[in-house]
Amino acid sequence: MSDAYRIELRTLDGGPTAVASSGAFSVLADRPLAGGGRGLGFNGGQLLYAAIAACLSNDLYREAASLGIELTRVGLTVDGDFPARGQPSTPISVALEVEGATMEARLAELVDLVDQIAEIPNSMRSTTPVTITSRRLVGSDSAG
Secondary structure (H helix, E strand, O other), X not given: OXXXXXXXXXXXXXXXXXXXXXXXXXXXXXXXXXXXXXOOOXXXXXXXXXXXXXXXXXXXXXXXXHHOOOEEEXXXXXXXXXXXXXXXXXXXXEEEEEEEOOOHHHHHHHHHHHHHHOHHHHHHOOOOOOOOOXXXXXXXXXXX
């Protein structure tokens, strides 16, 4: 069974602060104060790296449960950078800590498995097309 996702993003009070939502869940997106934003939420790069961390954490717990491994703690640090406007991310590095009620060798197998199957990192490891399929443009010259 496949999950489909829809994220809706709406700016607040003229932007750039925005609320991104999916169903009952939401997160603030913004630009830093120094970049003309209000500094109230993650910027796009932070959201991307947070998505990588969340995917790895979720998959670690999902696969651990399927293998009968009880995890007691997962910690992840994701590092990367966008070196210039319009440039893709530098290589992304992930440092992770996984603690569980099993032998270290089983935890290592779990991490290796998740490294192979985690969807968001796998999407980043190759080219993933992003296509604008619908447009609605409203400018000051548009009629009501």
